[in-house]
Amino acid sequence: MQIINNIKHTIQRFYRRRRRLIVPGVFTVLGAFVVYGAFFAPPRMFSPDSYIRVMQGESVSEIADDLKEKSFIRSKLVFNLIAKLYGDQNVIAGEYYFPYPQSVLTVVRRLVNGVFEVEPIKITIPEGTSSYGITQMLKTIPEFDTDAFYALAADKEGRLFPDTYYISPGADPAEVVKMMEDNFRKQLSQGNVALSVAAFGKPLDEVLVMASLLEKEANNSRDRRLIAGILWNRIKNDMLLQVDAIFPYIIGKNTFNITRTELRTDSPYNTYVNKGLPPGPITNPGVEAILDAVTPIDTDYVYYLSDIEGNMYYSVTYEQHLVNKAKYIGS
Numbered sequence: 001m002q003i004i005n006n007i008k009h010t011i012q013r014f015y016r017r018r019r020r021l022i023v024p025g026v027f028t029v030l031g032a033f034v035v036y037g038a039f040f041a042p043p044r045m046f047s048p049d050s051y052i053r054v055m056q057g058e059s060v061s062e063i064a065d066d067l068k069e070k071s072f073i074r075s076k077l078v079f080n081l082i083a084k085l086y087g088d089q090n091v092i093a094g095e096y097y098f099p100y101p102q103s104v105l106t107v108v109r110r111l112v113n114g115v116f117e118v119e120p121i122k123i124t125i126p127e128g129t130s131s132y133g134i135t136q137m138l139k140t141i142p143e144f145d146t147d148a149f150y151a152l153a154a155d156k157e158g159r160l161f162p163d164t165y166y167i168s169p170g171a172d173p174a175e176v177v178k179m180m181e182d183n184f185r186k187q188l189s190q191g192n193v194a195l196s197v198a199a200f201g202k203p204l205d206e207v208l209v210m211a212s213l214l215e216k217e218a219n220n221s222r223d224r225r226l227i228a229g230i231l232w233n234r235i236k237n238d239m240l241l242q243v244d245a246i247f248p249y250i251i252g253k254n255t256f257n258i259t260r261t262e263l264r265t266d267s268p269y270n271t272y273v274n275k276g277l278p279p280g281p282i283t284n285p286g287v288e289a290i291l292d293a294v295t296p297i298d299t300d301y302v303y304y305l306s307d308i309e310g311n312m313y314y315s316v317t318y319e320q321h322l323v324n325k326a327k328y329i330g331s
Contacts, residue, residue: 040078042101045071049099051118051143053170054111056093063091063111073104082108094118095143095170120166127162127286128215130249134160134180134284143170152177158208158281159184187287200294205280211293212281216245221292223312229296230304230314241271249282305329 052072054063060083064076073079082105083091092114099117102110109115121141125134131153135146144167152173153160160177161184167176188194188204197207210231214224234241247253250267264270269278285293301314303321307328315321 040104041074042103043071043074046098046101047071048101050097051170052096052098053143054091054093054096058091058093060091067107072098072107075104079104079108083112086112095168097169118168118170120168122164123167124164125160125162125284127289128212128283129162130283131157131160138167138176141167141169141171144176145173149173149176153180156181158212158284160284161187162284162286188290190287193287193291196291196294202294206277207290207293208281208285209277211285211289212283213241213243213245213278214292215283215285215289216248217243218306218312219310221288222297224289224292225295225297226299226301226312226314227304228293229298230301232296234302235276238275240273240275241277243271246271246278246282 050070050072052067052070058066060080061076064073064079067073067079068076086108091111094114094116095118096110096116097118110117123137123141125137129137131150135150135153138144138149139146156177160180163180163183165176165179188197197204200207210228213231214228217227218224231241231243244254244258246267246269247258247262247265250269251262251265253262263272266273268274269280269282271278299314300316303315303318303324304312305321305325305328306312311328313324313328315324
């Protein structure tokens with residue numbers, strides 16, 4: 001009997017001792033969860049597919065303010081302390097992508113090591129796209145300041161080369177403009193292009209304006225060269241160019257919706273009221289259109305028009321032009 005009692009007392013002491021160990025352990029674990037949830041876990045407002053930009057020269061304290069304001073972290077103090085523990089408060093500037101909410105520990109680690117996780121986005125700009133049109137296309141890039149881009153690009157019309165570009169979310173608009181300008185200079189420096197433009201003898205600015213008109217007037221090289229011959233001759237003969245392609249640029253309406261009143265729109269770009277070339281390009285032309293502008297086909301044609309499908313019709317006299325107009329566009 002004594003042996004049984006001894007065993008019972010031993011078992012009871014074991015469970016009391018175990019309870020004394022378990023209870024503090026449970027509270028410790030619960031406390032750790034509370035601390036993690038209060039200071040280290042991602043905030044509830046941390047949205048997936050989010051971006052944050054760290055500017056060059058920003059201090060850790062300034063970055064913490066931005067992260068807290070945008071609900072990337074719960075505590076600025078904790079962020080700053082962890083950054084110090086990493087031994088380097090100079091985080092790497094750039095655009096960071098967060099596909100899902102991450103703890104402050106992960107946020108700090110990524111910023112200190114420059115783990116951006118940002119994939120460039122492919123943007124293909126067709127020949128003859130205006131600066132405004134390019135701006136609209138760039139709206140598909142997350143965190144990209146299209147207003148800042150257009151403010152810079154509007155004055156670069158004609159020199160933002162249409163091509164395929166890979167642009168990172170949050171990219172610097174000035175850098176994107178520079179990239180397109182650099183590409184333009186590169187393309188124009190090619191031997192056949194540079195030689196052809198130089199041989200034509202007109203200033204590059206005028207060539208670009210003509211090429212920008214041709215991009216909108218015709219959809220193939222032969223027609224563009226025929227139209228170039230007509231337009232250069234009109235300038236030579238002090239005639240109005242009467243190019244309909246300028247109207248989408250100045251009033252946002254295409255050829256087939258223009259009224260007689262709108263033909264008289266007061267704009268330096270309106271070739272129905274002003275002789276000579278417009279003061280600047282209306283699109284960003286490609287290499288082919290630039291070459292077409294400087295290799296015009298010399299003909300007796302003075303007038304041309306296109307139907308709604310883009311087919312071109314040429315005439316020598318105004319009477320022939322009126323016949324074509326009635327026949328192919330119904331007016």
